[in-house]
Amino acid sequence: xxxxxxxxxxxxxxxxxxxxxxxxxxxxxxxxxxxxxxxxxxxxxxxxxxxxxxxxxxxxxxxxxxxxxxxxxxxxxxxxxxxxxxxxxxxxxxxxxxxxxxxxxxxxxxxxxxxxxxxxxxxxxxxxxxxxxxxxxxxxxxxxxxxxxxxxxxxxxxxx
Numbered sequence: 001x002x003x004x005x006x007x008x009x010x011x012x013x014x015x016x017x018x019x020x021x022x023x024x025x026x027x028x029x030x031x032x033x034x035x036x037x038x039x040x041x042x043x044x045x046x047x048x049x050x051x052x053x054x055x056x057x058x059x060x061x062x063x064x065x066x067x068x069x070x071x072x073x074x075x076x077x078x079x080x081x082x083x084x085x086x087x088x089x090x091x092x093x094x095x096x097x098x099x100x101x102x103x104x105x106x107x108x109x110x111x112x113x114x115x116x117x118x119x120x121x122x123x124x125x126x127x128x129x130x131x132x133x134x135x136x137x138x139x140x141x142x143x144x145x146x147x148x149x150x151x152x153x154x155x156x157x158x159x160x
Contacts, residue, residue: 005041009034013152020141021103022095028059031151046159058151065143073136079129086114087133107133
């Protein structure tokens with residue numbers, strides 16, 4: 001039975017990394033679900049208050065890195081808040097509208113559309129902002145992947 005529980009925990013960890021590519025999967029919740037499954041099936045005694053505080057800080061970092069990397073990428077390339085929102089909407093809608101490539105095209109097109117429609121920028125200026133949005137997305141994905149890895153390492157270090 002222990003093997004089945006560990007397979008489930010590992011599967012949740014793997015799915016959390018899939019969530020980096022498909023943002024519809026709530027990566028942080030999948031990792032926390034794995035922690036709870038461990039606690040319920042084995043013991044919460046090793047998962048102390050300090051463990052939960054550190055993991056909570058990691059979760060806050062996950063959300064901040066996602067938002068900040070996108071906004072920095074958009075702002076650095078001359079974008080506005082509208083482009084940031086357009087990029088975020090594109091990130092969420094993109095994979096549903098254009099499977100597989102929508103994760104990349106969605107934020108780009110969202111930022112470009114926002115700059116064209118809201119701020120009436122030229123096409124080349126809007127494309128530049130779209131590139132900034134893509135760079136922010138890539139930076140955010142790398143940062144979130146590292147934070148998730150740190151969350152899992154911290155968990156494993158705590159229980160072993």
